[in-house]
Amino acid sequence: MKTLLRCLAVCAATLYLLSLCACSEQKQDALSRIKETKTISFAMSGGYPPFNFYNSDNQLVGFDVDVAKEVAKRLGVEFKPVTTEWSGIIEGLRSGAYDGILGSMAVTEQRLKVVNFSTPYYYSGAQLVVRKGSSYAKPADMKGKTIGVVTGTTFADDATKLGAGDVKLYKDDTQTLMELSNGVVDGVITDRVVGVNAMNSGKFNIALLGSPLRSESIAVAFRKGEEPLLNKVNDILSDMHEDGTLSEFSIKWLKTDITVQ
Incomplete structure (x- = not known):
């Protein structure tokens, strides 16, 4: 009887460990998934000119849009825009509806409690x-x-x-x-x-x-726990600051450089 119970306990423990392994294999970090699918999605309101808005041809354009496209390009993937109401944009991010928020979001202590922010891309x-x-x-x-x-x-x-x-x-x-x-x-x-x-x-x-x-410092918001994606985007934004790309986009849309303090 003891031998049987011992065997059952071993089997149960083995099944438990296998289930943990399966769960860990299923959970894929955002950066790996983005590289695999060749697409990154950034959310914005779509009603915030000149940063992100729909033009007369119903095309989503603006400073944020150009920055998002360039980040995607340097990641080697396509940019998928998502426009949504600002009131629920953070909850949409946390639920996994998109990969990040690149829509002129200010960094605040309250927001830092629920999301992570990149280095600022403008002020x-x-x-x-x-x-x-x-x-x-x-x-x-x-x-x-x-x-x-x-x-x-x-x-x-x-x-x-x-x-x-x-x-x-x-x-x-x-x-x-x-x-x-x-x-x-x-x-x-x-x-x-x-x-x-x-x-x-x-x-x-x-x-x-x-x-x-x-x-205000304006940055890209990401889900907590997605440090690989956050770090990669930080590297890209740093390069865009240094090579003048962010300044170029700013002057294009705003006639002035707001990417430096």
């Missing part, structure tokens, strides 16, 4: 935008006013710090700036470059109010 800041000709003279004048921001961005915190009476949330900055132009909100907080680009486009009746509220 910018939070900017308050108001209707052209409004009576507001400084950001502090927005106390008690209605401010629009994109859902899931860090700009909602800026609006709260300014003492906004109401913070309205929108899908993207095309909506926030249109609502501002139409008088639905008193101000909008967005990326400074986005504000400058929108103002110069002539599509919106807006003006910048004051200096940037704060500075």
Whole structure:
């Protein structure tokens, strides 16, 4: 009887070890899978000009898009763009819907708790935008006013710090700036470059109010535990900084170099 029990225990242990081996073999790190499938997917909102947006031919273009394409090229794979609402973009990454977020995401302590970030590929800041000709003279004048921001961005915190009476949330900055132009909100907080680009486009009746509220480092987000992919992309971004590729893309889309502090 003891011999039988001993045999059963050995068999059970063997099956358990085999199952562990099978699980470890099935789990493949993102970088290996990307090289195997020859495709890398990066998510962005698709509504954040001039960084990522759809042009008149319904093509996804912009600074982020060019950076994503170049990263994929240097990895030796194809770039697969994924456009999704910003409010759920991190959860989409964590669930495995795409390989990374390359869509002008600012590095914050809160986000670092759930995702890893690459080294920054550009630097910018939070900017308050108001209707052209409004009576507001400084950001502090927005106390008690209605401010629009994109859902899931860090700009909602800026609006709260300014003492906004109401913070309205929108899908993207095309909506926030249109609502501002139409008088639905008193101000909008967005990326400074986005504000400058929108103002110069002539599509919106807006003006910048004051200096940037704060500075931000913008980087690529990856799932926790995907260090091989993170390290490889960091190497690529470092090369792109050094050889001037990032500066070239920045000047192409923004008429200035925002890739250096």
